[in-house]
Amino acid sequence: MAVKLRLARAGSKKRPYYHIVAADERSPRDGRYIERVGAYNPMLAKDDDMRIQLNEDRLKHWLSVGAKPTDRVHRFLDVAGILKREPRNNPKKAELGIKAKERLEEKRQAEEEAAEAAAQEAAAE
DSSP, X not given: OOEEEEEEEESOTTOOEEEEEEEETTSOTTSOOXXXXXXXXXXXXXXXXXXXXXXXXXXXXXXXXXXXXOHHHHHHHHHHTSXXXXXXXXXXXXXXXXXXXXXXXXXXXXXXXXXHHHHHHHHHO
């Protein structure tokens, strides 16, 4: 059985609240879990101490027996100093898509043609 450390949503509509749980990876997001090991309240300010609550002993236990944290939980563990998270690098993230590149090229060509036409009119006068 593969165990994941992940978020399980609790809270009402538009008022999210998450439990950090150790769960079988096959169980549904908000379904059955093995143990609750923390809580995350995104509605609180980022500098609030109660925003992220972790049971560090139990988290260390689950990590020692092979539980894999999801990316968001891994970020929480990195901030708490429990588990190191390597920064990721995606150089293509900010790159424009094919259609956007085509539109940009068409716009550039139209501006060049307009500048040429304006220069020809100025020379003709």
